[in-house]
Amino acid sequence: MLKEAQTRLREATRVAVLTGAGISAPSGIPTFRDPGGLWKEFRIEDYATPEAYARDPERVWAWYAWRYRKIQAARPNRAHELLARLEAEKGEGFVLVTQNIDGLHQRAGSRRVIELHGNIARARCEWCDARVPLPPPEAFTPPPTCPRCTSRMRPDVVWFGEFLPEKALAAAERAFAEAEVALVIGTSAAVEPAASLGRYARWSGAYLIEINPEPTPLTPLAHCALRMGAVEGLEALLAPPAEDQPEGDLPKP
Incomplete structure (x- = not known):
């Protein structure tokens, strides 16, 4: 075979x-559903859905900024x-x-x-859909602002419930x-x-x-x-x- x-x-x-x-x-990046995976420690509904972001964008951005630092170090x-x-x-x-x-x-x-x-190292504008790379983790303070229209940006990733x-x-x-x-x-x-x-x-x-x-x-x-x-x-x-x-x-x- x-x-x-x-x-x-x-x-x-x-x-x-x-x-x-x-x-x-x-590379040290946790999987999602295996023992020790992200969804064993964190609830999808709290961090990876449009509804979670609408409820508490600061909390969601803090989580993604934490993951961004971990991933960039890998x-x-x-x-x-x-x-x-x-x-x-x-x-x-x-x-x-x-x-x-x-x-x-x-x-x-x-x-x-x-x-x-998507990619965790990018952000996407909530208003005009512009996509831009995030600054290095040590220089990044969420949430980023769109350079085109100055609106707030979200992580450029696909959340549960999105196409x-x-x-x-x-x-x-x-x-x-x-x-x-x-x-x-x-x-x-x-x-x-x-x-x-x-x-x-x-x-x-x-x-x-x-x-x-x-x-x-x-x-x-x-x-x-x-x-x-x-x-x-x-x-x-x-x-x-x-x-x-x-x-x-x-x-x-």
């Missing part, structure tokens, strides 16, 4: 990747770096779709990135529908509509690879399901062919 997945990925010219919180966990891990390398190899045939808001893919060198849920950006979702769906190989990494495959991207690829004829420590609703559809963390799984998947390895050595990425 792994050998076939390696071959399929190596030979593919169109590759689509979906990443979730699990890929950033080795560093991309080996899994982020391996996907950046895969993009360099595949060129324009590669698309990376992420549910994460941490920007670690871009900091690792990825450029063909679609952010479905995903139409253009980003359409581009993601197109990439997975056209992919020869699709990778789904570190996501529970439970949050729609992102959870359906792997299904689109499978139904369109792609070879589907899942990397996740636990089974998910997508697992039964996967041609290859690696019960590993993101780093271990990508290292295994991207190892060179055995014939390229010195005799007696284990495959290495």
Whole structure:
């Protein structure tokens, strides 16, 4: 199973990747629903909905400023770096779709990135919809003010109860529908509509690879399901062919 997945990925010219919180966990960024995840300690209703922001924008901004500091202090891990390398190899045939808001893919060198849920390092104007990067954490005092119209700005992230950006979702769906190989990494495959991207690829004829420590609703559809963390799984998947390895050595990425 792994050998076939390696071959399929190596030979593919169109590759689509979906990443979730699990890929950033080795960088020290908590996942959401796992033991010790954010939603075990904080209530979604208090920090990640439009209603929470309407009730208490200062509280929500303080929470996002805290997360922003934590995320900016984190560093991309080996899994982020391996996907950046895969993009360099595949060129324009590669698309990376992420549910994460941490920007670690871009900091690792990825450029063909679609952010479905926004980016914690940006703010969006409540009035004119302008988007601007936040200042460095040490210089940031929330809430920011729009440089265009002076209105208050909100975090440029998608909250529960909000729609995903139409253009980003359409581009993601197109990439997975056209992919020869699709990778789904570190996501529970439970949050729609992102959870359906792997299904689109499978139904369109792609070879589907899942990397996740636990089974998910997508697992039964996967041609290859690696019960590993993101780093271990990508290292295994991207190892060179055995014939390229010195005799007696284990495959290495």
